[in-house]
Every structure is written in structure tokens, then in C-alpha cells.
Amino acid sequence: MALNDPSPPAGAAPDWTIPQDWAAYTPAEHATWDRLFERQAKMLPDRVVPEFMAGLDVLRMDKPGIPDFEALSERLMKATGWQVVAVPGLVPDRVFFDHLANRRFVAGNFIRTPDQIDYLQEPDVFHDVFGHVPLLAHPVFADYMQAYGQGGLRADGLGAIERLSRLYWYTVEFGLIRQGGDLKLYGAGIVSSHGESIYALDDPSPNRIGFDLRRIMQTEYRIDDYQQSYFVIDSFEDLLRQTIETDFAPLYAALDGQPDFAVDTLLPTDRIYTHGTQAYARDKIRQ
Ligand code: PHE
Ligand code: FE
Numbered sequence: 001m002a003l004n005d006p007s008p009p010a011g012a013a014p015d016w017t018i019p020q021d022w023a024a025y026t027p028a029e030h031a032t033w034d035r036l037f038e039r040q041a042k043m044l045p046d047r048v049v050p051e052f053m054a055g056l057d058v059l060r061m062d063k064p065g066i067p068d069f070e071a072l073s074e075r076l077m078k079a080t081g082w083q084v085v086a087v088p089g090l091v092p093d094r095v096f097f098d099h100l101a102n103r104r105f106v107a108g109n110f111i112r113t114p115d116q117i118d119y120l121q122e123p124d125v126f127h128d129v130f131g132h133v134p135l136l137a138h139p140v141f142a143d144y145m146q147a148y149g150q151g152g153l154r155a156d157g158l159g160a161i162e163r164l165s166r167l168y169w170y171t172v173e174f175g176l177i178r179q180g181g182d183l184k185l186y187g188a189g190i191v192s193s194h195g196e197s198i199y200a201l202d203d204p205s206p207n208r209i210g211f212d213l214r215r216i217m218q219t220e221y222r223i224d225d226y227q228q229s230y231f232v233i234d235s236f237e238d239l240l241r242q243t244i245e246t247d248f249a250p251l252y253a254a255l256d257g258q259p260d261f262a263v264d265t266l267l268p269t270d271r272i273y274t275h276g277t278q279a280y281a282r283d284k285i286r287q
Contacts, residue, residue, distance in 0.1 A: 005092050005094060005095075006092055009088055012087070012088060015095065015098070015099070016087050016088070016091045016092075016095050016106070017085045017086060017087055017106070018086050018087060018088055018109065019086065020068070020069045020070075020086040020109045021086075021109065022066070022068045022069070022070075025065075025066050025111075028114075029066065029111045030064070030065040030066055032111050032112065032113075032114060032117070032126075033065060033066045033111060033125070033126060034064050034065065035117070036117065036126050036130070036192075037061075037062075037126075037130060039194055040130065040191065040192070040194065040197070041056075041062065043194065043197060043198075044185070044191060044197065047184065047185050047197060047201055048184060048185045048186065048191055048197075049135075049177055049179060049184045049185070049186045051134075051135060051138045051141070051186075051236070052134045052135055052185075052186060052191065053134075054134075054137070054138070055133070055134025055135055055136070055137035055138060056134045058075065058079055058137050059072060059075045059076060059079070059133065059134065059137055060075065061129075061130070061133070061134065066111060066125055066129075067129055069084045069085065069086055069107070069109075072084050072129070072133065073085075075137075076133065076136060076137060079136075079137040079142075080103075080136060080137055080138070080139055080142035081103050081142070082103045082104070082105060082136045082137075082142055082145075083103065083104050083105070084104075084105050084107050084129065084133060085099065085104050085105070085106055085107070086106075086107060086108075086109040087106045087107070087108065087109075088108070088109075089108055089110075089122060090122065090123075091106060093152065093156060093161055094152075094153065094156055096149075096152070097148075097149045097150075097152030097153045097156065098149065098153065099149065100145055100146060100148060100149025100150075100152065101146060101149035101150045101152075101153060102146075102149070103142070103145075103146055105128075105132060105133065105136060105145070106128075107125060107128035107129050107132075107133075108122070108123055108124050108125055108127075108128050109125055110124055110125060111124050111125050111126060112124045112126065118193075118194065118195060119193075121223075121224075126192055127188065127189070127192040128188075130191070130192050131188030131189065131191055131192035132172070132188040135186060135188075138236065140236040140237055140240050141186075141236050141240075143240055144171075144236065144239060144240045144243065145172070147240065147243060147244050148164075148167070148168060148172070148243075151164060151243070151248060152164060154248070154249075155248065155252070158248075158249060158252050159252075160248070160252035163217045163248075163251075163252055163255060164217075164248070166216050166217050166218075166219060166220075166221060167213070167216055167217060167243070169221045170216045170219070170221065170230070170231045171187070171211075171216075171231070171233065171239060172187060172188060173187050173188055173189035173190075174187040174189050174190055174200070174221075174227050174230060175187040175190075175230070175231065175232075175233060176190075176200065176201075176208060176230045176231070176232045176233070177232065177233050177234075177235070177236070178232050178233070178234055178273075179235075183201060183208065183232060183273065184201075185197060185200060185201065187200075195226070196226050196227075199226050199280070200226070200227070200230055203280060204274070204276065204277045204279065205226075205228070205276050205277050205278055205279045205280035205281065206226070206227055206228055206229055206230055206274070206276045206278075206280070207228065207229040207230070207264065207266055207270075207272070207274060207275065207276040208229075208230050208231075208232055208272070208273035208274035208276070209229055209230070209231050209232065209266070209270045209271065209272060209273065210231070210232055210270065210271025210272075210273065211231045211232060211233045211234070211238075211239070211242075212231070212270070212271070213242060213243065213246060213251070214251060214255070215231075215261075215267070215269075215270070216231055217251065217252075217255055218255060218258060218259075218260055218261050219260065219261045219263070219265070220260050220261065220262060220263050221263060222263055225281070225284065226280065227263070228263040228264045228276065228278060228281050229263060229264065229265075229276070232273055264276070264278050264281065
């Protein structure tokens with residue numbers, strides 16, 4: 001780590017991990033997990049990729065209560081060699097990338113309060129574990145996440161973290177995929193949100209655009225509300241192949257100083273699945 005990186009908070013290890021302290025969760029906190037889990041488990045089956053549902057199943061995530069990271073990691077390790085480790089909240093970029101590069105997924109150990117059921121800014125254990133972990137049991141997606149971590153360490157050296165983080169945002173967090181002629185969900189930020197799980201597939205507002213690496217790296221994103229554009233991959237294999245076969249360094253260099261595209265931009269070169277009305281974002285602003 002560079003000398004100017006912030007140091008971990010008291011009680012955290014040098015790699016920023018902390019004990020999950022599973023025994024400390026209150027019955028009310030487990031109940032919050034159960035409530036969120038049931039709502040999503042009911043709604044997702046026709047919307048999410050079957051690989052996600054298979055992950056919930058092999059990892060036995062349907063057991064009531066907040067998962068114990070140790071037991072979860074044991075199953076995940078058997079499936080794809082990944083582990084889930086607890087951290088106090090957001091960690092510095094290099095720490096995050098280093099964990100991913102070593103097949104460790106960092107998860108917040110706290111859970112949202114009942115008044116935050118539908119919306120919160122900081123990722124909690126429901127977003128991190130329910131949203132992200134099931135697909136880590138899928139071998140191709142698991143490799144993509146590790147490659148992303150390695151790419152992150154490299155991007156940091158090239159001053160290109162912001163470009164690379166857009167790829168994470170529009171795939172890992174808010175990605176859509178085309179399967180058998182239908183669009184399906186796979187991004188963790190969507191599948192952990194009841195409202196966005198419906199909006200991302202059904203609402204006429206957002207653009208839905210074919211995946212394009214360079215285009216994504218030039219596109220801004222919003223962290224405060226539902227996305228105004230989603231990008232659609234053809235398959236996890238295609239996502240992995242394109243990202244590992246492309247050397248990002250020349251791409252970062254070529255994009256340096258180029259203007260960014262706004263969140264609602266459509267380009268003549270886009271492969272358009274939906275030309276969004278953007279009504280949702282427009283109506284919000286007027287309120
Ligand atoms: N190929 C990328 C690079 O040259 C690394 C990478 C792979 C980044 C997969 C993201 C996802 O930096
Ligand atoms: Fe996330």
C-alpha cells in the first residue's frame with residue numbers, strides 16, 4: 001500500500017477486514033434480512049439469470065437470518081474458490097482490488113434499519129451478500145471478478161480508476177444480459193433493490209444499450225437514483241473474454257481528455273434495445 005493510503009480503523013486488520021461477529025446480530029436485524037430476502041426471492045425468479053438462483057441454492061442462502069460468512073465462505077470456496085470477508089464499510093480502492101484479485105469478496109457486516117428498507121446509500125450486508133455473492137458461485141463470473149481486481153490494481157498505477165469503475169458499475173452493479181431473446185437481470189445493485197428490479201426490465205424510461213467496453217468507460221453514472229441507461233451483455237463468457245483479451249492501457253490513454261457521455265445519451269453507434277423515454281428521471285426533477 002502507498003504511504004498516503006488511509007490506515008484501517010481501530011480493530012480492523014491491516015487488510016481492513018474485521019470479524020463479522022455474527023453472534024452480535026439482534027433478532028430484529030435477522031428479521032430485516034428475512035423480510036428483504038423473501039420479497040426478492042418471490043419477485044426475482046422470472047427476472048434474474050438462472051445462474052443467480054442456482055447460486056442462492058448451492059450456497060444455501062435461503063436459510064433464515066443473515067448468513068454467517070464462515071459457513072458461506074466454506075460453500076463458496078468449494079464452488080469457485082472465493083471467500084466472503086467482513087469490512088467496516090467502504091474501503092480504499094487498492095484494498096478492494098487486492099481482495100478481489102485474491103478471490104475475496106469484501107462485505108459490510110451491518111444491516112440497514114427498517115426505515116431504510118427501500119433505499120440506502122452505503123452498501124449493507126443485504127446488498128453485498130444477497131446481491132453479489134450468488135454469482136460468485138458461477139465459475140465464469142467468478143473469474144471476471146478476479147480479473148477485475150487485477151485490472152483495478154493496474155488501473156490505479158495508470159491513474160485510470162474512474163474509467164475502470166464505470167465498467168464495474170455498468171456490469172457488476174447494474175448489468176443486464178440477453179438470454180434466449182429476453183433481457184434478464186444480473187447486476188447486484190439491481191437485484192438487491194425491489195424497485196429497480198422492476199424498473200430495470202419493465203419501465204420504458206431507461207435506455208437499454210448493447211455492451212460496448214469503450215462506450216461504457218466514457219459514460220457517467222448516477223449513484224443517487226435508478227439508472228438512466230443500462231448496458232446489455234450477450235453472455236458472461238463474452239464479458240470475460242472481451243475484458244481479459246483487451247489491453248486497457250491503450251484504451252485509457254486514448255480516452256484521456258475526451259469528453260464523457262451523460263447518463264441519458266444515445267449514440268448513432270449504439271446497439272439499442274430500448275430507446276428510453278427518460279420519463280422517470282424527468283418527472284423526478286419536476287417534483
Ligand atoms: N484487461 C484488463 C487490463 O488490461 C484487465 C481487466 C480484466 C479489467 C477484466 C477488468 C475486467 O487492464
Ligand atoms: Fe455492490
